[in-house]
Amino acid sequence: MTAGCDNHHEVAMISKAELVTQLLALLPGDCVLFETEDLSPYECDGLSAYRQLPWVTVLPNTVEQVQAVMRLCHQYQLPVVARGAGTGLSGGALPHPNGVLLSLAKLKSILSIDTLGRTARVQPGVRNLAISQAVAAHGLYYAPDPSSQIACTIGGNVAENSGGVHCLKYGLTIHNILQVKLVTVTGELLVIGSEAFDSAGYDLLALVTGSEGMLGIIVEVTVRLLPVPEQAQVVLAAFSDVEKAAAAVGNIIAAGIIPAGLEMMDKLAINAAEDYAHAGYPRDAEAILLCELDGMRADVVDQIARVQVILSQAGATEVRLAADEQSRALLWKGRKSAFPAVGRLSPDYYCMDGTIPRRHLPLVLRRIAELSQQYGLAVANVFHAGDGNLHPLILYDANKPGELEQVEAFGGKILEFCVEVGGSITGEHGVGMEKINQMCVQFDALELTQFHAIKHAFDPQGLLNPGKAVPTLHRCAEFGAMHVHHGKAPFPELERF
C-alpha cells in the first residue's frame, strides 16, 4: 500500500537530476542515493504497511553536511524527512515522494563520556544500547530502553520521546536528556537545553523531544547516565482473570512500591511467548504479571517480599521469584520476545500503542475483546501495566484483500476508546502517518491550530516531515471525527462532507 501524505509541492522547484547534481557538490558520492534499487531500503520504517520511495536519500557524514543539505532543500522548498534507524512503528519516517530522505545513520560517534558527571554526548545515529554498553565498565547506563534498543538510535528516541519497560520508575527520553543540537529548516545550528539543569528561557527541549522530525533535525544529544542498580529481582504472578491482575498492579503501587518494570500479558500472548521462548510461563493463566524491583540490595529484598504477599493476597494462582540471574533473564526473554512470538501466529500483526488510566484496564480489555469478535480478528495483549501503556497486537493477513483496512479500522477504534476513558492514542510509538486521523479525536480544532502555530514558529513553510504527526483541520473534517469538546461540536467553521 502506498500512503498518501497531505500533498505538498506537487511540482518541485528543481528537477531530480539537478537536485542530485547539487547534492553531489555538497556530499561525497556514496552519501547521495537516487536510483530506485538504492532507494528501496528507505521506502518504509518499522510500519511496513506504509511504503513510499523517496525522491533522493542523503546520508551526511558531518553536522556541516546536514546543514548544507538543509540550506539547499530550503532554497528549493523541498520537503525533508529525517530518519534514524528506521525502527519506528508509526510511519514517522515514511518518505515524501518529492522530498529528500535525510538519514542520520552515519553520524554514529560517541563524542564524549563524563563518568564523574554521568553524562554522554553522542551523535544521533548512536544506538540506544550502545550507550549503555560504552559506559557499563563505569557502573553506569542509559535508562530508557525501548524494545528495539539493539537497533534504534538516540536521535530517533529523542524525535519520538521513546519509553520502554522501565518508564514508571525512570521516565521517558525527555527525563533522561539534558541538551540537543538541532539543525533548523534553514540550516542553522541551535543548542537547545544545556549541560546545566532547567535552562533559561522556554523549555524548548521538551517541545523538541517527541516532535517527530517536525521542528528540526537532531544532530547531537547529551544524555544523563544512571548508576547500575546494586540488585534487580523479578517475580512472576499468574492470575485466573485479568481483572485480578489489574487490581494487583494498583495494590503494589498503593503500598508505596515503584517497580522498575511491571508488565502484563494475556493468555494468547503468554502462549505465543511460551511457544517461542520456553520461559516457563503458566499456559493456563488468563494473565501474568512480571514485576521487577531494583535498587539497593536491602531495599529490593524488603520490597520483593512485600510484593509477593500483595500478589498472593490479590488472588494470584502462582507467585514465582526468579531465584538467580539466569531465571530472571529467562522470564524477561519471554516478555521481550512477545512481538516476534505473536508474529508466528499469523502472517502479519499490527501493534497498537494506546495509554489509559490503569484503573480502566478491565473495561478497555473487554472492549477490545468485543471489537475482536466484531471484526473477526484475534488480538494478543501486551501491557506496560505500571504506566498504563497498552500494546494490543491484532493478527491479520495482509495478502487477504481488504484485511489491512479492517485492521486499521479496528486499531483506530481501540485508540478512540483509549481517549474516551481519559487516555492517549499513543504512549511511545508516536503519531507519524499511522495515527494521524485519531489525532482529530484526541484534540479539538483549537488545540490542533495551536500545534500548527508551534510548527509555524520553527518551520513556516512546513518543509519538515510534511503531513505527519498533526493533521490539518481539513483532514479531520474529512475523517469526520466527532470530538465534542467543552460542549462544542468540532470544527464548526468547516463544511461537513
Next chain:
Amino acid sequence: MALNEQDISAALQQQVALAYADKTPLNICAGNTKAFYGRTATGQTLDVSGHAGIVSYEPTELVLTARAGTPLSDIESALAAHGQMLAFEPPHWGVSATIGGTIACNLSGPRRVYTGSARDFLLGCHMINGKGELLHFGGEVMKNVAGYDAARLMAGAMGTLGVLLDVSLKVLPMPQHKLTLVRSGLSAADALTLMNQLAGQSLPLSASAWIDGNLYLRFSGAASTIASVQHNQPGEVLENDEDFWLSIRELQHPFFASKQPLWCIAMPQVAAQPDVAGDWLIEWGGAQRWLRSDAAAEDIRAQVSVLGGHATLFHGGDKSGAVFQPLTAGIWQLHQRLKKAFDPAGILNPSRMYENL
C-alpha cells in the same frame, strides 16, 4: 465542596478574551509568593487564586489534578494522607503559594537532582492562551506522545504563553525513612567531587548541600536501606534534619539573610566553581549554586556561561534589567515566534521573563 474550591475558568477565559480584544496587558497572580521572581510585573491583575481545588486524585494511579489556584499546602496534605508526595519538593516562599505559580516558574527543591523537576512531573494541563482560547495538552497518563509537548512548555514559561487553569502531576510514594549525614572540613571543590562520586553509586540520595565547609547528604528509603547507609557512610547524623532542608528550600537559612544581591546559578554538576568573589552555597549535587555577591551582573554571567551554566538574579540588584540569562540569537528568535504563536497580542505577563517577550 469547600468555599475556596471553585471552577472560575469561564470567567478567566472571558477576562483574557476581553484583554485580547483591548490589547490590555495582564499580570497573572494567585498567591503572590513569587512576585519577586523574574522581572518586575506590569499590567492589569488577573487573579486566578479563586480557581482552586483538587479536581481528582487517584493514589493508585500516582496522578493528581488540581486547579492552578490550589494552595501547595492543600495538595501536600492530601498527598501525605496517602503516604505520597510531590517528589520535586517545591519551595513555597510563603503560605499562600499555589500549584499554578509553582509550575509556571518550574520551581523545584532539594530532591530535584535525584528525582526530577516540576516540569518532569507535569503530565498535562488545561490553559488559556493569549487569544482567550481554552486548550488541553498532555493528560493524566504517564506516557503520552500525541502532539507536541505543549504542557511541559508551560512549565517555566512564567505565564507568558498561557494562563494555567489546572495541572496534572505524577506523584510518588513518600520514602518511609530518611537520614542526613554531615561531613565537615571540605572545600567547595572537594564537596563537588564527592557529591558527583556518590551520585554515581547505587545510593538512595535525596538531597545534598555544601555550606561553610560542611557537606550535608540526605538519604531516603526503606528502614533496611537507611540502616545500611548509616553503617557504611561516614558523617555525623544531623538531628531535626528536616528543619535544615526546609531552611534551604525556603531561603530561610542564615546564608540567605543578606543585603547583597542573591544569584541562583545552574551549573553542570561537575563544573568548577566560577571565579566570582562572594559567598557560595552549593546544592543539588553541584547543579544549583547560590551566590551572594556585589560583582557586576555581566561578570557573573560571563564567568558562569563559560562553564556551561546560567545565572538568575533572585534578590536585590536591578529587577528591571535582565533577570534570567540572556539567550543566543537563534534561541531568542524562537522565543519570540513561540510567544506570537500563543499570545499574538502580547498581553500575558509581558516582559516578566525577558524584556519584549
